[in-house]
Amino acid sequence: MSHTDWEKIMHVTRIIADLRVTDIDAAKRFYSDYHGVSAEEFNMGWVARYTSPDTGATVQLVTRDAAAPEDPVISVLTDDVDGASEEAQRLGYEIVYPITTELGECSRG
Numbered sequence: 001m002s003h004t005d006w007e008k009i010m011h012v013t014r015i016i017a018d019l020r021v022t023d024i025d026a027a028k029r030f031y032s033d034y035h036g037v038s039a040e041e042f043n044m045g046w047v048a049r050y051t052s053p054d055t056g057a058t059v060q061l062v063t064r065d066a067a068a069p070e071d072p073v074i075s076v077l078t079d080d081v082d083g084a085s086e087e088a089q090r091l092g093y094e095i096v097y098p099i100t101t102e103l104g105e106c107s108r109g
Contacts, residue, residue: 010084014077016049018062024048027061035059047072068097 021027024043031050032038037059041049049060065071078084085099 010078010087011080012076012078016058016060016075016077018047018060018072018075020071020073021061021063024061024063031059031061067100070096 019027024045024047028040028048028050035052035057036054037050037052037057039051039053041051041058043049046065047060047062049058051058060075062072076084081099085095089095
């Protein structure tokens with residue numbers, strides 16, 4: 001792969017598995033009490049992320065995403081959401097959820 005090919009690849013800063021649960025509060029208690037993953041990074045009701053203040057270990061809990069046709073299975077964080085979406089489309093990947101700004105700053109799509 002040439003240097004210019006590497007420049008076209010999306011810059012991923014973090015990948016987080018989305019753990020499907022039926023009850024975020026009950027799951028939070030389990031991961032917080034038993035695993036020490038207690039610092040809430042965010043909670044949107046249907047998705048919440050908790051981190052261990054000691055180790056940085058993270059769990060992202062997901063119920064049903066009522067706004068999207070598919071429930072997420074991973075969250076890919078990038079410093080360029082628009083560029084990543086354009087690259088995915090160029091490569092022929094289906095975009096099932098349009099880029100949307102949530103929590104006043106977080107974009108997903």
